Amino acid sequence: MSDADRSFGGASTGAGEIFQLLLDGHARTKADLVHLTGLARSTVSSRVDALLASGLVIPAGEAASTGGRPPSRVAFNPRAGLVLAVDLGASHATVAVSxxxxxxxxxxxxALDIASGPVAVLDRVVAEGRTLLDDATLRAIPIVGVGIGVPGPVEHSSGRPYNPPIMPGWDRFDIPAYVQQTxxxxxxxxxxxxxxxxxxxxASFPETTDLxxxxxxxGIGAGIIAGGTLQRGAQGSAGDMGHVRVPHSPDSPRANDEDRDLEDLASGSAIAATLRAQGADAETSNDVVELVRSGNPAAIEALRQAGRDVGEVLATVVNLLNPSVIVLGGSIARAGEHLLAGVREVVYRRSIPLATQHLAIVQSPTGERAAVLGAAVLVAREVLSPANVDARVAAAAR
Structure with missing residues (x-):
């Protein structure tokens, strides 16, 4: 049952709560909203009118008539505002408007070096954002928020990176305050x-609530969605898989007393180090990807073993959280299906049968656009929350 099919009940349902029923993209009549909320027709009518005045809702034609004048329908207006979405990686930046x-x-x-520091990186990102927003087709639409993904731990309450290992100069830098200057x-x-x-x-699993x-x-990290909600933990460090110790497996080429973090075994730089020890010319993650794609047997086996090591950690995660989908992404995951095969080999063998009965382990179908899309969604969910919609409606009424 979707949220739009549940009755809210109670006379306290404000315009923001009614608005949530329209976020699925389906147009509805006021009578539909009366039925879904249990509110009086006059109450729904006044709140829908307020949403129309705010621009968050627009007329969407007429429903079929059951006799008399056809009732008007309303729908969510996604062009009521724009979001600037930013994906910062170790060596790239993507800036988008959604x-x-x-x-x-x-x-x-x-291309961009995150080690250039926050001022240089953010100045360029802000400048590119202003250029995109200055497009003639977008100029008249207000920007309502900025979402930024960074390759390091973030204290969620403040938006500040916290001791990020590959972001020198960014520790505790106030990214929100700096961007808000523009x-x-x-x-x-x-x-x-x-x-x-x-x-x-x-983009790819809208019906999945546990992913x-x-x-x-x-590096290696995980984003956890449980019960439909992104899980950040108490300070925002949930999902730090890279620093989990990997238990020794009889199938592993490691010595049985060699206990290391997952990132030391399966990250792009770790795989490159393994291949260098075998005489291959591999310095970076990109070198590993090229060797795998060229069919290098040592690189393929190293990637498969990295998958097994990731699987050792994920098997425990599956037993604890019971997700229905695990998505593998990042540059190493895109090198081919060898990493995926190694993960599946271990997870399906070491996790409990009930947890893996309907578990799908897949490569990212969304690819590189997932990050900016996620940054946009992060902002949209915040600005379209019931409380913030109520605040916008109240401001429009002044």
Whole structure:
């Protein structure tokens, strides 16, 4: 049963709560909303009129008549505002503009060194955002928020990176305050795997409420969606798989007393180090990907073993959280299906049968656009929350 099919009941349902019923994209009449909320017709009518005045809702034609004048329908207006969505990686940045429905309207991707520091990186991102928003087709639509994904731990309450290992100079930097010097709107910052999980769920698994996104690249991390809600933990560090110790397996080439973190075994740099020890020319994650795609047997086996090591950790995660989908993404996961095969090999063998009965372990179907989509969704969910919709309706009425 969808949220739109549940009756809210109670006379306290405000315009913001009524608005949530329209976020699924289906147009509804006032009579439909009366039925769904249990509110009086006059109450629903006044609140829908207020939503129309705010611009969040627009007329959507007429429903079929059952006799007399056909009733008018209303629908969510995704063009009521724009979101600037930013995906920052270790060596790239993507800046995009989306509407409130998560549709990407314009974007640009370029090489960028995150180690250049927050001022240099954010100045460029802000400048590119202003250029995208200055497009003639977008100029008249207000920007309502900025969403940014960064490749490191983030204190969610403040939006500040916290001791990020590959982001020198960013520790505790106030990203929201800096960006708000240019864009006076809410600025939400999150770890990149969290926005990737949101983007993947939105684009490819909208009906899935329990999903784990695992990024395997220069580092390793997981975004966890449980019960339909992104799980950040108490301070925002949930999903830090890379620092989980990997138990020894009889199938592993490691010595049985060699206990290491997952990132030390299965990240792109770790795989490259393994291949260098075998005489291969591999310095970076990109080198690993190229070797795998060229059919190098040592690289293929190293990637498969990395998958097994990731699977050792994920098997425990599956037993604890019982997700229905695990999505593998990141540069190493995109090198081919060898990592995926290694993960499946271990997870299906080591997790309990009930937890894996309907578990799908897949490569990312959304790909590189998942991050900016997730950053856009992060902001849209915040600005379209019942409380914030009520505040917008109240401001429009003044």
């Amino acid at each position: 509407d409130l429905g998560g549709r990407i309207l314009a974007s640009i991707t370029h 864009f006076d709107v809410p600025v939400l910052v999150d770890n990149d795997v969290n926005v990737l999980a949101l983007g993947e769920q939105t 784990i996104f695992v990024k395997v690249a220069t």
